[in-house]
Amino acid sequence: MDGLFPRGKKRRYTARLQVPTQFLNIVGRKEIWQATGTADYEEAVEFRVKWKRQMLAQWNAALAGQQPLTAKSRYQIAAELAASRGQEYRTADDVSEMAIEKLLGRVELLKANKDSPDSDAAQAILGGVAIPKMTLMEVAESMPERYPEDWKTKTERGKKVWERRWLRPAEKFVALIGNDPEFTQIERKQAVAFRDALKDRVIDEDYKAESAMTELQNLNGLWKRHHVALGVDIEDVPPSPWRNLSTPLSKLAEGDGQKLEIPMQNLMKIIAPGALSAMNEEARDLIYVLIETGARQAEVTDLPPGSIHLEHEIPHIEIKKETGEFSRTIKNKASKRRIPLVGIGLEALRRHPQGFPRYRGKGTFSAAANAFLHENKLLPEDITIGGTRHSYESRMVDAHFSNEDRAAMMGHSIKRVRGREVYGNPLSLAEKLSIAEAIKLIPALT
Known part of the structure; x- marks a missing residue:
């Protein structure tokens, strides 16, 4: 040598x-x-x-x-x-x-x-230098610098894939809570809120359960790598706030999503007079609209004013692809539909004829709603606000509406339900109104 x-x-x-x-x-x-x-x-x-x-x-x-x-x-x-x-x-x-x-x-x-x-x-x-305070995004961005052995030997495409492994879940988490938190100060309840938001997206069929599980696993990996890079022995790494949070998502990946609907007794607790009085008005009325439309969360949170038709003979909302200021996409062709407004859902949108700007395009509603409902014992811990959609369909099943009628209300493909091409006229708005009225929930009198 x-x-x-x-x-x-x-x-x-x-x-x-x-x-x-x-x-x-x-x-x-x-x-x-x-x-x-x-x-x-x-x-x-x-x-x-x-x-x-x-x-x-x-x-x-x-x-x-x-x-x-x-x-x-x-x-x-x-x-x-x-x-x-x-x-x-x-x-x-x-x-x-x-x-x-x-x-x-x-x-x-x-x-x-x-x-x-x-x-x-x-x-x-003797420890005379303080451990630096890094935010979640700073930690995610620092991975190539701190782990060059895992990064430098990859192709350019491989480097980008490796970087996105850490950046993608960090960006989602920051968007969810509305700020870039100090990494080591992230609380368990914030991690749970993130998990529940992912769960709701899976239930709404906007995200795959496997992808959601990967995001949580990568955040756990980021937590471990950050502490190891600081010189902490692996056995001394403090517990990750995201530890063991993917189990409910694994059930969804196995096709058990139908078990996560909100039970009727909980729906009645939620709509009881005063139950949501401590919530901000937009979150409270969003919940009412979701309960009485069966729509996906993003379909309601991102509603532009022009798709809320309160002056129509049959008040309704319109789910469709939008361009311009309120640009948005929809899940698929079958998702394009009109949903009649009844009961507490109609009352809620009359209070918000311009929609819900506090949550429009931000993806933060789910975390806020779940946190409130869980803290106030209005929902079981393993069930999220995304369960309103499944509950809505169950209410139609209990009222003996056909599979095709349910598909039309939910924005599912009728062609797939029938297993053949669809002929004839679609379900009219008046026919949809009769279904919505039949399953409408009425708050109990106090």
Whole structure:
């Protein structure tokens, strides 16, 4: 190995290290030498590797003292310097809580290397640098830099796929809660809200259960990788807020989505006078519309004003592809339909004739609704607001409406229901109104 030279009668090796250009002003010479204390070549190689790592870490720390650095860079330099001395970086609080023998071991290490109390090494070994606060998006964006071994050898396309593995779920999470949270401060209830929002998209047939499970798994992976990159032992990584949250989604992947409809007793609790009085008005009335239309969440949250027809002979909403200011797509051709408004759903839209701008195009309604309904014991923990759609169809089944009538109301393909081409006129708005009136829910009198 270059940089090792046997010296003297005992042929013990001396290690040489050439000083990189950026450190010349700090070191003051082009190369340094260090006795290894061994005549065994393999031991000498191991010594030089550790010595080189230690010196580079020290020089990096010294160089850092000459220029402004971000909290992230200061931490990384301290972590590298601690690792070069065979120590895992710990904050001062963690060090103070160590067993006395471990703490003294760190102090003795500093003494053995003749490091002063105010040295960079002392800062690194005794935890004098705070762990940087990174947001979720910053952590996701940092993956290529922190794990170059997993990224650099890939093709350009492979690099993008690997980057999106972390960025995609992070972007979805940020969009859901409306801000980019400090990563290590993400709460379990926020993670649960994200899981429930994904679940609702699966129930609405806007997303595959397998894809939703992957998003949760990748966030768990991001949590683990972030802490490992900070120098935390794998067994000491704190529990991920997204741990074990994919089980309900695995049931949906197995085709058990029908089990997640909202039971009738819970529907009646939700529509009871005053039950939702603490909710914001848009969220409350969105729930009422979903209950009495059976529509997918996005079909109602993203309704443009022009698709709300309250002055029509039969008040209704229109689900269709939109362009312009309120541009939106629909799931498929069968989803295009008119849905009559009755009962509490009609009353809700009369209060919001322009739709629901607070939630339009944002995807945040599901989390807000589920959080409120679960916290107030209006929904069982394993059921989400997405269950209104399944409940609506069950109400039609209980009222003995045909499979084809149900498909027309729900926006399902009648061709698929029949198993053949469809002929004749579609279900009229008046006929749909009679169905909606037959299954309309009436709040209990208080």
